[in-house]
Amino acid sequence: MTLSLMRFSSSRKNGTGRLLQATQRQLVTKVHNRTETANVAHQSGQAIAAQHIDMVYRTGNQSQTVLKDISLNIGSGTIQLLMGPSGSGKTTLLSILGGILSPTQGTVSLLGTDITSLSKRQLAKFRLNNIGFIFQGFNLFDALTAVENIVVALKMKGVRPRAARQEALYWLDQVGLADKAHHLPKNLSGGQKQRVAIARALAGNPPLIMADEPTAALDSHSGHVVIEMLCNLAKQNDRTVLMVTHDPRIQSVADQVTYLEDGQLQSPEASSTDELHLPQPQPWPRSA
Numbered sequence: 001m002t003l004s005l006m007r008f009s010s011s012r013k014n015g016t017g018r019l020l021q022a023t024q025r026q027l028v029t030k031v032h033n034r035t036e037t038a039n040v041a042h043q044s045g046q047a048i049a050a051q052h053i054d055m056v057y058r059t060g061n062q063s064q065t066v067l068k069d070i071s072l073n074i075g076s077g078t079i080q081l082l083m084g085p086s087g088s089g090k091t092t093l094l095s096i097l098g099g100i101l102s103p104t105q106g107t108v109s110l111l112g113t114d115i116t117s118l119s120k121r122q123l124a125k126f127r128l129n130n131i132g133f134i135f136q137g138f139n140l141f142d143a144l145t146a147v148e149n150i151v152v153a154l155k156m157k158g159v160r161p162r163a164a165r166q167e168a169l170y171w172l173d174q175v176g177l178a179d180k181a182h183h184l185p186k187n188l189s190g191g192q193k194q195r196v197a198i199a200r201a202l203a204g205n206p207p208l209i210m211a212d213e214p215t216a217a218l219d220s221h222s223g224h225v226v227i228e229m230l231c232n233l234a235k236q237n238d239r240t241v242l243m244v245t246h247d248p249r250i251q252s253v254a255d256q257v258t259y260l261e262d263g264q265l266q267s268p269e270a271s272s273t274d275e276l277h278l279p280q281p282q283p284w285p286r287s288a
Contacts, residue, residue: 046109047208047240048074048097053106055092055263066092067263070106074256076207079231079241081250084260090244091212093260097242098210099127111207128157132201132239134211134230138193140185146172147181150200157204171199175229191222198230202237209234211243215250227253 053070056063066089074080082090095101097108099115107116111130115123140149150168155161172181175195185193194214201209214230215223231253234241243250251257259266 045076046073047076047078047111048072048080048242049109050097051107053093053096053103053108055089055096055101056104065263067096067103070260070263070265072097072258072265074240074242076240077235077238078255079234079253080243081254081257082242082244082260083246083248083251083257085246088260089263090246090260094210094212094242094244098131098133099123129204130206131208131210132204132206134194134197134201134209134214136213136216138185138190138197138217140193140196142185145182145184146177146188146196146199149185149196150203153200154203159204167203168199171203172196174202174233175199189222190218191226194218194222194226195229198226198233202233202239205237205239207240209239209241211241213245213247214243215245215247223247223249 050070050072053067053072054065055067056065058064070093082093084090092101096103097110099108099110099118102116107114109115110126113126115126118126140146141152144152147165147168150171151161151164154164154167159167169178169181172178175198177192177195177199180188180192180196185196188196194217197214201211209230211230215227218226227250231241233239243254
């Protein structure tokens, strides 16, 4: 009788182990397949194309021009920085390119779709399925754990709860936070919160990642770790990254750098850090 129970217990343990391994293999396959599907839609050449963008805010009889005749093309798989001093219009341009704001004039095409011609409902669906956002202030739900913050985003994309949890854990592991999955944001450091935000942005494999000052709330070392991780994961998964920053140290990780000042793009000849009143770039500190 005892021998039979031992065999049954061993059989159950082996069966559970095989089930866990099979589940993990299925999850990796699903993420890989979704990446391949996204890649097909992403290989059209230009990921982002903006033409003659103007943005004017009007209050009563007064108006303020924030962006003037902006045209910008960003190729698929590119890590693109948008740099400039505070108040230059960087965040406004990012919001327009991300479909959060509508320009006063001009057109924006993402992945071959003219988003300026979409209805509000169509635009919201397009953003949900194609863009992962990373915000300066993290924008995590305080009452939800790290894994739950990602699960919520995946559920909005139509992923079933169990699959959403498995994928959320997968991405937390990718950003080195598997052991922090059940921690609330208040128990995470700034760098860890931003890594959760990166995992949330990458979950679901959107072709486009848009980040607004992702290192602004971080110290130098944490900022280096976060940016290096974001860029490495983006390259591995063939994502296009548009990042707004005034931190010149990030230039070393970018494929392209575009400068904005007074609401206008600067030509390469007029884009030195001296002329744009930016601090001279320093390399990111190397990890020990």
